[in-house]
Amino acid sequence: MYLTNILIDFLTLSQKLSNSTILLTDTEKIILCLLDEDDNNLKKNKIDYLNNIISDSLKQILNLYNSDISTVDYMNTTMDSIVPLVVDDDVTNYKSQIILPITHDYKVEGLLIFVTSNREYLESNLRFAKTTKHFVEVLSSKEYL
Helix, strand or coil: CCCCHHHHHHHHHHHHHHCCEEEEECCCEEEEEECCCCCCCCCCCHHHHCCCEECHHHHHHHHHHHHCCCCCCCEEECHHHCCCCECCCCHHHCCEEEEEEEEECCEEEEEEEEEECCCCCCHHHHHHHHHHHHHHHHHCCHHHC
16 A cells, blocks of 8 residues: 555545544554544544554454455444554544455555544445545555556
8 A cells, every 4th residue: 555645635635524533554553644633532642543553453354354355345333342443542532433444456455444532423424434445545556656
């Protein structure tokens, strides 16, 4: 997965429109973190995420997506099913998450994660997340370079 300036600009705009913190991972760590500055309940900063190793829970999700990419489209979690994002993450900070696979050539190369602590995601948020996922896949592909 390639982090281009166009991809970063696109995700920065997406973060503002979604009013969520957006994280992008590869298969090992978080490679991009765009924080929702208006989310006072999410007491995190970039150092809590950027370049940190993803949690075992996220690695299991990556394996799930890799095992059969056509069976799982996304994971939408709420307070009952919150997934830790990094090692030693405090899951009490989140209210909901949307976790989507980023694929190239039918191989999962990372995850796109939307996180919030002040509301639960609605169906319209999921549609926005899936559209964002599509553009991330295009803008992070080798062909786009």
